[in-house]
Amino acid sequence: MKILVHPSYFPSIATFAAMVQHEIIWEAKDNFQKQTYRNRCYIATDKGKHMLNIPIQHVGGKEGRQKYADVITENSYNWKKEHWRTLETAYRTSPFFEFYEDDIKPLYEGDDDALYDFNLKTIEAVAGCIGITVPKEQTTVYEVQPTTYLDARFLVEAKKEQDWPMQPYPQVFEERHGFIPNLSILDLLFNEGTNTLSYLKDFPLHLQNA
Numbered sequence: 001m002k003i004l005v006h007p008s009y010f011p012s013i014a015t016f017a018a019m020v021q022h023e024i025i026w027e028a029k030d031n032f033q034k035q036t037y038r039n040r041c042y043i044a045t046d047k048g049k050h051m052l053n054i055p056i057q058h059v060g061g062k063e064g065r066q067k068y069a070d071v072i073t074e075n076s077y078n079w080k081k082e083h084w085r086t087l088e089t090a091y092r093t094s095p096f097f098e099f100y101e102d103d104i105k106p107l108y109e110g111d112d113d114a115l116y117d118f119n120l121k122t123i124e125a126v127a128g129c130i131g132i133t134v135p136k137e138q139t140t141v142y143e144v145q146p147t148t149y150l151d152a153r154f155l156v157e158a159k160k161e162q163d164w165p166m167q168p169y170p171q172v173f174e175e176r177h178g179f180i181p182n183l184s185i186l187d188l189l190f191n192e193g194t195n196t197l198s199y200l201k202d203f204p205l206h207l208q209n210a
Contacts, residue, residue, distance in 0.1 A: 001150050002022070002023045002149050002150070003018060003022045003023070003149060003152040004024070004149040004150065004151050004152055004153055005018060005019065005024045005025070005026060005152050005153065005155060005156075006027050006036075006037070006068070006155070007026050007116060007120045008037035008041070008119055008156050009041045009118075009122060010041045010052075010122045010126065010186050011037065011122075011184070011185055012042075012182050012183070013166070013183065013185055013187070013200070013203065014164050014205060015037070016123075016126070016185040016188075018152055018155060018205055019132075020200040020201055021201065022150075022152075023135070024137075025135065025137045025138065025139060025149060026120075026137065026139065027068075027138075027142075027153055028068075028116070028140075029140070029142040030142055030153075031065045031066070031067060031068065032056075032067065032068045032070075035159050036156045036157055037155075037156045037157075037158050038068060038071075038119070039071075039073075040052060040053045040054065040158060041183075042184055043086070043091075043183055043187055044090065044171050044187055045089070046090070046173055048173070048176075048180070049177075049180050049183070050086070052083050052086060052087075052184075054118075055074035056072065056073055056115060057072045057074050068115070068116055069114075069116045071114070071116065072113050072114060073114075080107075080109070080110075081108065083108060084105060087104075087186065090172065091172060091190040093172055094172050094190040095193060096190050096191065096194075103125055103128060103129050104125055104129075107125055120134070126186070126189060129189060130196050131197060132197065150207060152207050162182075164204065164205070165204050166182060166204075168181075169188065169191060169199065170191055170192075171191055188200075
């Protein structure tokens with residue numbers, strides 16, 4: 001059975017493991033919700049767990065909620081430059097940052113303004129680095145309780161983090177902060193490099209029990 005997943009900003013390791021281990025379809029018809037991985041991801045810096053947040057243009061007044069697929073990023077200040085600078089500072093000493101830098105950096109040089117499409121680009125970039133193909137299929141209607149897919153949309157909830165029994169891997173600032181689990185896929189990629197796909201395949205992901 002296919003699983004239903006939100007495309008998120010450089011997804012968490014658990015979300016990417018779901019993509020590797022299952023056939024997926026992207027949720028494209030839901031409403032945007034704050035405080036989720038839709039417009040944020042977490043990395044490890046010298047100060048510990050750090051959030052990278054993409055600012056968005058909020059719909060106000062009588063318009064109310066907006067569809068995730070319609071959300072536009074707020075580009076009045078150069079958040080892409082800021083995010084890249086933070087990533088570079090955090091991971092420049094990691095084993096594989098320079099190896100993948102040319103694959104990731106171009107994402108922060110474009111003029112994208114559609115959040116949904118930009119998130120898919122971040123996923124495609126990492127997928128290219130680890131040698132997998134990203135599915136293109138998207139939902140055409142919103143279902144509160146899907147009947148034909150396994151619902152894994154909870155993976156986008158940053159405030160309802162599952163306690164995944166992750167196998168620790170070396171992190172740049174581990175001696176200072178200890179192992180920080182389930183960060184953005186970038187943390188795994190920059191630290192584990194060519195071992196990333198094997199790690200994702202072995203990730204103890206039990207969606208039916210989540």
